[in-house]
Amino acid sequence: MKLIIDAMSGDNAPAEIVRGAVSAARTLDSHIEYILVGDEDTVKKEIASANGSDFIGSRIRIVHADEVLTMEDDPTDVVKKKKKSSMTVALHLLADGEGDALICAGNTGALYTGASLIVRTVKGIRRAAIGTLLPFDRPLLLLDSGANINVTSEYMEQFAFMGTVYMKKLYQIEMPRVGLVNNGAEAHKGTPVYVETHERLKMTEDICFVGNVEGKEIPFGKCDVLVADGFTGNIILKLIEGMGSFLMKRMKKMLFSSLATKLSAVLLKKQLKQFKQDFDASEHGGSPFLGISKPVIKAHGSSDARAILNACKQAVRFTENGVIGEIAQFAAAYQRNVKSTGTESTPSVVSE
């Protein structure tokens, strides 16, 4: 298996990205190879600093790219102004079958645009969704977490199915429970597209729909897959991040307010570290783009070497577990069903 890694994109690129790849080459199964995309000299130097030069030519290959697509670039630049960027080159390598999966910590919008246009969506899938794993007591996949601002109930129904497949295959949950984010429990709650989606999800036999999920229920394990439009999903995702840092800051302030509390902070040192780690989403890798015809993983912009290593592990499982194959079979059945009935409802039989 070959993992393509955009070595130049992300807040800590290229150093941390390359360190992550070298650490993956060192620790993960030896059948995995790594294609690092970026300025050849720079990447080579970073590999050397990470003591990974021995891997070059065996486990690690460098593919040169002249440019870097930044956070300031327009998402469409991935196929327009910056065709020579490491991100675009990496996407073409994936599309051309030079590698099996792609990991990138760069501009999310550009990666999504490039993945949809260069790698393409699975036939029959209306829109790919960005899935994000939320680090609660049980892992929870939120999708869409930001790509599709304007959605239809059909998109959201497909998100529900794709999320189900991902959680089943990667987290061994036999029948993942799907919830629909909403402002109330009742079926009539929410905007018209949410009411319609609720109706569709209730009718779909291939997922386990547990109904609407209110904001306060999100952290408490009511479902394994949480379906949202990209606007709401993005606000949820970032608010969870913001609340995590806010409460952590308040806690620190509390712990350093007096001599007694400082002593307690010492007593809690190990637990505080664990507390922080438990809440670190990068333990789970990055965000899978579900509905793209090959595995694309968006690592967090601030990814360090450990996060990249985790994203590599995730990419291997994503590739080996047949997630995309099952999504493709679903989409084909979905399309047949639309053709035969003229309505766009879910097929009743999908592959196992």
Add this chain to the structure above:
Amino acid sequence: MKLIIDAMSGDNAPAEIVRGAVSAARTLDSHIEYILVGDEDTVKKEIASANGSDFIGSRIRIVHADEVLTMEDDPTDVVKKKKKSSMTVALHLLADGEGDALICAGNTGALYTGASLIVRTVKGIRRAAIGTLLPFDRPLLLLDSGANINVTSEYMEQFAFMGTVYMKKLYQIEMPRVGLVNNGAEAHKGTPVYVETHERLKMTEDICFVGNVEGKEIPFGKCDVLVADGFTGNIILKLIEGMGSFLMKRMKKMLFSSLATKLSAVLLKKQLKQFKQDFDASEHGGSPFLGISKPVIKAHGSSDARAILNACKQAVRFTENGVIGEIAQFAAAYQRNVKSTGTESTPSVVSE
């Protein structure tokens, strides 16, 4: 001043509601009178248990109501099936000028429906909004937090203005900063109605618009007024609540995991109490309904006596500070402007 209090609605009604009213009668300015609405015998008994019988006839008056509107009732029942409920009777007392402000801890949807239909919205205000004060380092007013699921940019522009007036008058912020919740900083981000609202807010001279606010920025004081549609606002509000309890639970688990951490919990006792209290929204009272022609405050369903006392203090400030007068002047100018220009943009001059 006369405060009307629905004594029968809320998870802890009537006991805690009545206790809160008695405690207000005991501690707040003596020119304030309290009209408790509910079953006369029950309320009288509760007043006696709260040692407040002396106030009856002087500071406290009871208005009898046969029924109680519950959480299970449909919001429209406030004007249909349960016209004799304490909530409906209380709303009519307010509409008829028998009291100056209303506090109720019952069914939010019903109270909003009743307030809009019985007390009525301010002339020129398209829709009233539910404001909620979020307990961050600086108080932040989120509106709409759940009433208007489908909005127009005009509604949201009016929310921005109403929120500005409330924070100016009640929190002495000279020029409250208004943010628009969104999935990104740029003006083109969000659904069409958000893009339109951004455009409108940028053009409005009477508010201080600081631009879009992303989820992770919400807790960090970027603005004093956060504008959202009711669907998104409700999810934000409840997610903040959920994240608060989730992290509190995790922290407790951490503090009771070993002997050493239990010792630290003892050392932290005072701080933990403060931590919890700092994060208790009911310290600020309840949620004002902005755009209704008289002050209506929705206290949290789980309000205890202290929360009701705080809501009484808030009702007094809401009433005395001329919030509604300024909203009415704005709305009148807004209407004139719509008439004269044919477009629905904000008037450039509003009262100070």
